[in-house]
Amino acid sequence: MIRRLLLACLAFTSLAGLAEAQRPGFTRAAPEGGRLAPESLLNRSVTSRAVRRSGRIADLRTLEVVVGPEGGRQTIGAIAQEVFREHDEVTSRLRGSRGIVGNPRSTDEAYELDDRVILVRTTSAIVSNPAEVARVAPGLVSRRGRGPATALASLDAESRAGLTAFRAEALAYPAGHPLQAAAAQGEEALYHAIEAGLGEIEIVDTYVMPKVAVPLSNGRVVVPRRGDGTFDLPRAPGGPGTGRGSAQGTTSSSMGNAAQGAIPNLPQTSAGTVSLTNVETSGTHTTSARLLNGFTHGRVWQWERRWNFPSGHLEVGASATYGIGIRIPILIETTTTPSLIERWGPMAGGGDTAEVQITARTLDGNASHYTAAGLASSQVFSGHEFVLQLGFGYKLQFRALWKNWIDINEERDLVNRNTSFVPPQSPQWQTVLEYWVPANITRTEIALPGIISGRIQAGARLDAMGSIDLTIEGRMDGQPIPVSQGQSGPQSSRTLNFPSATTTRTVRVHVPPATSSGDRRRFGFEIRDIRYNAELSVVPGAKVTLESLVPGFRGHSWSTTVWLDQFRVNVGGASFGTHEGTQATHGHEAARANYFTERRQTLTRPD
Numbered sequence: 001m002i003r004r005l006l007l008a009c010l011a012f013t014s015l016a017g018l019a020e021a022q023r024p025g026f027t028r029a030a031p032e033g034g035r036l037a038p039e040s041l042l043n044r045s046v047t048s049r050a051v052r053r054s055g056r057i058a059d060l061r062t063l064e065v066v067v068g069p070e071g072g073r074q075t076i077g078a079i080a081q082e083v084f085r086e087h088d089e090v091t092s093r094l095r096g097s098r099g100i101v102g103n104p105r106s107t108d109e110a111y112e113l114d115d116r117v118i119l120v121r122t123t124s125a126i127v128s129n130p131a132e133v134a135r136v137a138p139g140l141v142s143r144r145g146r147g148p149a150t151a152l153a154s155l156d157a158e159s160r161a162g163l164t165a166f167r168a169e170a171l172a173y174p175a176g177h178p179l180q181a182a183a184a185q186g187e188e189a190l191y192h193a194i195e196a197g198l199g200e201i202e203i204v205d206t207y208v209m210p211k212v213a214v215p216l217s218n219g220r221v222v223v224p225r226r227g228d229g230t231f232d233l234p235r236a237p238g239g240p241g242t243g244r245g246s247a248q249g250t251t252s253s254s255m256g257n258a259a260q261g262a263i264p265n266l267p268q269t270s271a272g273t274v275s276l277t278n279v280e281t282s283g284t285h286t287t288s289a290r291l292l293n294g295f296t297h298g299r300v301w302q303w304e305r306r307w308n309f310p311s312g313h314l315e316v317g318a319s320a321t322y323g324i325g326i327r328i329p330i331l332i333e334t335t336t337t338p339s340l341i342e343r344w345g346p347m348a349g350g351g352d353t354a355e356v357q358i359t360a361r362t363l364d365g366n367a368s369h370y371t372a373a374g375l376a377s378s379q380v381f382s383g384h385e386f387v388l389q390l391g392f393g394y395k396l397q398f399r400a401l402w403k404n405w406i407d408i409n410e411e412r413d414l415v416n417r418n419t420s421f422v423p424p425q426s427p428q429w430q431t432v433l434e435y436w437v438p439a440n441i442t443r444t445e446i447a448l449p450g451i452i453s454g455r456i457q458a459g460a461r462l463d464a465m466g467s468i469d470l471t472i473e474g475r476m477d478g479q480p481i482p483v484s485q486g487q488s489g490p491q492s493s494r495t496l497n498f499p500s501a502t503t504t505r506t507v508r509v510h511v512p513p514a515t516s517s518g519d520r521r522r523f524g525f526e527i528r529d530i531r532y533n534a535e536l537s538v539v540p541g542a543k544v545t546l547e548s549l550v551p552g553f554r555g556h557s558w559s560t561t562v563w564l565d566q567f568r569v570n571v572g573g574a575s576f577g578t579h580e581g582t583q584a585t586h587g588h589e590a591a592r593a594n595y596f597t598e599r600r601q602t603l604t605r606p607d
Contacts, residue, residue: 029054029109034122034204034308037397039409041206041304041317045118046111053112057119060110065117065211076110076117079209082565084108084121087205090137091123099132100125101176115211122204124308128178130197138559149195150552152188155401159552162402163187166194166310179310194310195552202308207564210300279352281338285524288334289586292365292373293532294327294579301567303542304395307558312399314558318392318542319411320458325387327579328423328532329365329373330468332586334358336524341511341593351513354591356483356525360468361501362423362532374582384418386433392442392458398451400553405451412443423532424464425501432462436543446546454546454557461541461563466534468498469575474509475589476523482510483525495529514595521594526587531575538569 036042053060061077094104109120127133155163167190173180182193193199304317335357343352363369367383381387393411398404424430439445439455446454473493474481482490485507496505511523541564547557578584 029111030056030107030120030122033107033109033120034124034202034306035313036204036206036306037315040306040315041208041302041395042109042111042118042120045116045208045302046113049113049115051111051113055110057108057110057121060112060117063112063117065209076119080108080110080119080121083119083207084205085565086560086562087121087123087203090203093137094123094125094133097132097136099127099129099136101128101178102126117209117211119207119209120204122202124200124202126177126200127198133201134197149192150554152191154551155191156403158403159401162311163191166190166402170310191552197309197556199310200308202306204306204308206304208302209567279341279343281341281352283337283339285336285339285588285590286334287586287588287590289332289527289583290365290369290372291330291332291530291586292327292370292375292579292582293330293530293576294325301540301564303562303564305544305560305562309400311401311553312403313397314399314546315395315397316456316544316546317395317409318456318458320393320540321391325381326423326462326536326538327365327370327385327387328466328534328576329363329369329383329385330360330530330532331363331369332358332360332470332527332530334525334527336509336591339591341591342596343514343594344596352511352593353508354511354523355506355508356472357504357506358470358472358496358527359504360470360496360498360530362425362466362468364420364422373579375579376581381418383420385421385423386419386435386462388418388435388437388460390437390442390458392437392444394442394444394456396446396456398548400548400550400556405550406448421462423534424466425468425498426465427467427499429463429465429535432464434461435459436541448549450549450551452546452548452550454544456546457543459541459543461539462537463539464534464536466532466536467500469495469529469531469533470498470527471495471529472507473526473528474511474523475526475587476511476521477589481512481523484508484510511593514593517596519593519595521592522589523591523593524587524589526585528585528587529577530584530586531577533575536570540564540567 057076057080061075061080063076065074065076065079088106091104091106094100096103104123104125106121106123108122109118111118125133164187167183167187170177170179170183170190173183178198179190179193182190182198300319300321302317302319304315306313306315337355337357339354341352341354364385365383367380370380370383371377391411394408395410396406396408398406419433419435421432424432436457436459439457442456442458444456444458446452446456471493472483474483480492482492483494484490485494485496485505490510494507496507497503498505507525509523509525511521514521541562543561545557545559548554
C-alpha cells in the first residue's frame with residue numbers, strides 16, 4: 001500500500017507577494033485569469049475552505065510536497081512544469097503563428113489550502129485563420145469540419161438574441177480584430193465568422209493535488225466525495241514531516257541464530273600430514289522456485305479543462321480514486337554439481353566443494369505461479385501483474401450559439417481492470433504498457449443526437465526498468481557453511497545480481513571435512529532476500545475526444561490527451577521484496593557427502 005500521498009512536508013512560511021488567508025468569495029489570484037463558471041473545479045475546491053496562500057505559481061514555486069511513497073519531494077514549480085507540459089506546448093506552437101493576431105497570452109494561479117494545492121493556467125489567442133491554428137495547435141482551437149455554412153435563419157430565438165447582443169460587443173473590438181470586421185458587415189457575416197472558428201479562443205486547465213495521505217481499506221481508496229463532487233480529505237499536519245514510507249515487501253527466514261553469518265571453524269592439519277587420495281563425485285541436482293514480489297498504491301486526482309470561444313464554452317473534467325497493484329513473478333532455477341561426494345581414507349583434509357549455478361528471471365506469471373508462490377486465492381486475479389481499481393468521475397458542460405446544451409457531472413464506481421505483462425529485467429527504461437479504460441466500461445461515451453458525440457477516457461501508463469538481487473548461503477545439516485564466487489575466498493554468504501533474464505551466476509559451496517568414519521551429510525544452499533530492484537512509475541491520464549453535432553456549429557471538434565505526471569506512482573531506486581503472504585526463501589539440502597575409512601564397493605546415490 002502506498003504509505004504517503006502528496007503529504008505536505010514543509011512548515012508553511014510566509015512568502016512575499018501572497019494574499020492573506022481567505023474564505024469563500026475569494027478574489028482570484030490572477031484577476032485576468034481565464035473565464036470560469038461558479039461551479040468550476042477551482043471554486044468547488046475552495047468553497048467552505050480557507051485559502052492559506054494564493055498567488056502566481058512563481059510565488060509558490062519553492063513550496064515542496066511529498067509526491068512518492070518513499071518520501072520523494074517535488075516543488076510546486078517542478079510539478080507545474082510537468083502537469084502543464086501539454087498546455088505549454090500548445091502555447092509554444094502558437095508563438096509566431098500566422099493563424100492568430102499577435103501572440104498568445106498566458107497567465108497562471110496557485111492556491112494553497114490546508115489539505116490541497118490548486119494550480120490553474122490559462123492561454124488565450126485571437127484566431128484569424130482557424131485552419132492554420134488547428135494545424136499547429138489542435139489542442140487549442142476547435143476546427144471547421146465538414147458541411148456547408150448554416151443559414152442564419154436556422155438559429156432559434158435564444159441563439160438569435162445572443163448573436164444580437166454579441167454583435168454589439170464585437171463592434172467595440174479594436175480595429176484588426178477579425179470579429180470586429182465581421183460585425184461591421186452585419187449579423188450574418190458575424191455568425192458565419194464565429195461558425196468558422198474566428199475570434200478569441202481560451203483554454204483553462206485546473207489541477208487539484210491533495211497534500212495528505214489517502215486512506216486505504218482492503219486495497220481500495222477511501223475518500224468521501226462532497227456534494228459538489230470534490231474530495232473531502234483529512235488535513236495535512238501543520239508542521240514539517242518527511243512522510244516517508246516503504247514500498248518494500250517483507251522477507252523471512254528459518255535459519256535461526258546459526259544463520260547470522262558466522263563461518264564454521266574447519267578442522268586444520270599441518271601441510272603434508274595427511275593425504276586424501278580416494279574420492280568420487282557424480283550427479284547433478286536441479287531445483288526451481290516460483291516466487292512473487294510486488295506492491296499496491298492508492299491515489300486520488302482531479303483535472304478540468306475549459307475551452308472558451310465567442311458563442312460559449314466546452315468544459316470537461318475528470319477525477320479518480322484508484323488503487324494500483326504491480327506484482328513481479330520471479331522464477332529461480334538452480335543446478336548443483338556434484339550432487340554426490342564419496343570420500344574414503346583418513347578423516348582429515350580441507351573439505352570438498354560443489355558448484356551451484358543460478359538463474360533468476362521475471363516472467364508473465366499465470367494463476368498457478370501466483371498460487372505456488374503462496375498468494376491467497378482472493379488476490380490471484382487470474383495471474384495479472386497490473387491491477388487497476390478505479391472510481392471515475394467526469395464533468396461535461398457545453399454551451400454554444402449562446403445557449404446551454406449539456407451540463408453533466410457524475411461519478412461512477414467501476415470494476416477492477418487488470419492486465420498482464422512481463423516485468424522489465426533490463427538496465428534500460430521500458431514502457432510496459434499504456435492502457436485506456438474503454439469508454440463503454442466507464443460509461444463515459446457521449447452520444448447526444450444532434451448535439452455532441454465522443455468519449456472521455458481514464459488511463460494509465462507504466463514505465464519501468466529493473467533487475468533481481470538475491471543472497472545465497474551454503475547449508476549443511478541445517479547449519480550455515482561458507483560459499484565463494486570467482487577468485488574470492490569463502491564467505492558466510494554472497495549477494496548476486498541478475499540484470500537480465502539470461503544472466504547466470506555460479507557459486508561454490510564449501511563442505512567441511514569429515515570428523516569420523518561413517519559421516520553422512522546433506523548439503524545445499526538457501527536463497528533469501530530476493531528483491532526486484534526497479535525504477536517503476538505509473539502515470540494516470542485522461543483522454544478527451546468530442547465533436548459538436550449542433551446545427552450551425554457542426555464539425556467543430558476537440559481532443560486532448562493529458563498525462564498527469566505529478567500523480568506518477570514513482571518508486572525509483574526502491575527495492576521490492578516478497579509480496580505479503582508469499583514464499584520468501586528457496587533452498588534445499590538434497591546433495592550428499594559420505595565419508596568412510598575404507599573404500600565402499602557401492603556408492604550411495606542421492607534421492
